Amino acid sequence: xxxxxxxxxxxxxxxxxxxxxxxxxxxNKTAVIGLIIILITIICALFSPLLSTHxxxxxxxxxxxxxxxxxxxxLGTDExxxxxxxxxxxxxxxxxxxxxxxxxxxAIIGIILGLISGYKGGITDNIIMRLMDGMFAFPFILLxxxxxxxxxxxxxxxxxxIGIANIPSYARIVRGQVLVVKEQDYCQALVALGASKFKxxxxxxxxxxxxxxxxxxxxxxxxAIISEAALxxxxxxIQPPTxxxxxxxxxxxxxxxxxxxxxxxxxxxxxxxxxxFNLFGDGVRDALDPKQKQ
Numbered sequence: 147x148x149x150x151x152x153x154x155x156x157x158x159x160x161x162x163x164x165x166x167x168x169x170x171x172x173x174n175k176t177a178v179i180g181l182i183i184i185l186i187t188i189i190c191a192l193f194s195p196l197l198s199t200h201x202x203x204x205x206x207x208x209x210x211x212x213x214x215x216x217x218x219x220x221l222g223t224d225e226x227x228x229x230x231x232x233x234x235x236x237x238x239x240x241x242x243x244x245x246x247x248x249x250x251x252x253a254i255i256g257i258i259l260g261l262i263s264g265y266k267g268g269i270t271d272n273i274i275m276r277l278m279d280g281m282f283a284f285p286f287i288l289l290x291x292x293x294x295x296x297x298x299x300x301x302x303x304x305x306x307x308i309g310i311a312n313i314p315s316y317a318r319i320v321r322g323q324v325l326v327v328k329e330q331d332y333c334q335a336l337v338a339l340g341a342s343k344f345k346x347x348x349x350x351x352x353x354x355x356x357x358x359x360x361x362x363x364x365x366x367x368x369x370a371i372i373s374e375a376a377l378x379x380x381x382x383x384i385q386p387p388t389x390x391x392x393x394x395x396x397x398x399x400x401x402x403x404x405x406x407x408x409x410x411x412x413x414x415x416x417x418x419x420x421x422x423f424n425l426f427g428d429g430v431r432d433a434l435d436p437k438q439k440q
Contacts, residue, residue: 167433167434170432170433171429171430171433174429174432174433176425176428176429177425177426177428177429177430177432177433178429179422179425180421180422180423180424180425180426180427180428180429181422181426181429182422183418183419183421183422183425183426184419184422184423184426187238187241187242187419187422188242190235190238191238191239191241191242191243194235194236194238194239197235198229198231198232198235198236199218199219199220199229199231199232200219200228200229200231200232201229201232202228202229202232202233202235202236202389203228203387203388203389204227204228204229205226205227205228206223206226206227206228207226207227208227209223209227210223210224210225210226210227211223211224211225211401211404211405212227213407214407214411219231221234221407221411222405222407222408224394224397224398224405224408225397225400225401225405225408228387230394230407230408230411230412231411232389233389233394234389234391234394234411234412234415236389237389237390237391237394237412237415238391238415238419240301240374240378240384240388240389240390240391241371241374241375241390241391241416241419243301243305244301244304244305244308244370244371244373244374245367245368245370245371245374245423246367247305247309248304248305248306248308248309248312248370248373248374249309249312249363249366249367249370250309251305251306251309251310251312252308252309252310252311252312252313252315252316252366253312253316253359253363253366255309255310255313255316256312256313256314256315256316256317256319256320257316257317257320257352257359259274259278259313259316259317259320260316260317260318260319260320260321260323260324261320261324261347261348261351261352262274263275263317263321263324264320264321264322264323264324264325264328265324265328265343265346265347265351271321274317275317275321278313278314278317278318279314281311281313281314282314286311286312286369286373287373287376289310289311290307290308290311290373290377291377291380291382293306293307293310293311294307294377294382294383295382299381299382299383299384299385300384300385301384304374304377304378304383304384307377308370308373308374308377311373312366312369312370315362315366316359316362319358319359319362320355320359323355323358324347324351324355327351327354327355328346328351332350333346333350333351336350357434360430360434361427361430361431361434364423364426364427364430365423365424365427365428367423368419368420368423368424368427371416371419371420371423372416372420374390374392375390375391375392375395375416376392377392378390378391378392378393378395378396379392379393379395379396380396381393381396391412391415391416392416394408394409394412395409395412395413395416398410398412
């Protein structure tokens with residue numbers, strides 16, 4: 147009897163180990179591909195001075211519009227003779243900074259508002275949700291453009307504008323999850339035992355809805371990167387000569403016939419990074435899904 151019990155415990159441990167988050171994530175090939183792309187982008191952002199071959203802001207009009215591989219320029223040069231490879235490597239810094247910080251800002255404020263709205267309910271819920279509905283009335287990028295027009299260009303303002311525009315989505319997601327979780331038996335038992343609202347919300351409700359937030363935040367980083375590129379492309383985000391994938395793409399659009407490599411490589415950098423975060427986000431979602439056993 148004891149041997150059977152011990153055998154069952156060992157089998158349960160093996161199953162739990164096999165279905166752990168990390169192992170499930172690593173078994174997902176598309177998620178691993180996404181993770182590799184993300185790591186490459188982060189490495190480029192962290193070690194830009196070491197990986198770049200030229201000064202990204204050095205102007206040399208004599209070398210303008212060099213083709214990829216010509217005269218030591220891996221990806222060619224732009225209209226001012228600046229090394230395109232170095233500018234794209236340095237541009238990864240902007241994308242990672244904006245993606246992470248803007249997502250974090252929107253998540254923190256949105257989570258707090260969603261927790262308060264979902265748990266308190268009543269007039270507090272109505273006020274917060276009507277405010278979120280008002281923000282939802284504007285398309286995301288339009289709201290970010292309006293804020294950038296008011297605040298002006300610059301990295302801090304880009305992070306702030308995209309982060310604020312992200313708040314309603316987080317608030318809605320968290321509120322919906324809280325409305326479900328707070329009706330669970332263990333939450334009702336905590337209320338009956340006299341536990342404080344703060345303890346119930348942050349010690350019991352939040353940990354149980356964290357997986358949904360993590361999945362959305364991972365995918366949202368890709369959206370923030372696209373938004374930054376769009377704002378810079380429109381001339382409202384990062385201003386030249388600071389390299390950003392968006393403003394590189396903007397400068398390249400005027401030379402699509404004579405020098406298509408300028409827009410092509412910057413657009414490819416945006417595409418691959420966004421694809422990486424989306425693939426990884428899908429993998430995280432599958433790994434955190436308790437129904438996924440394989």
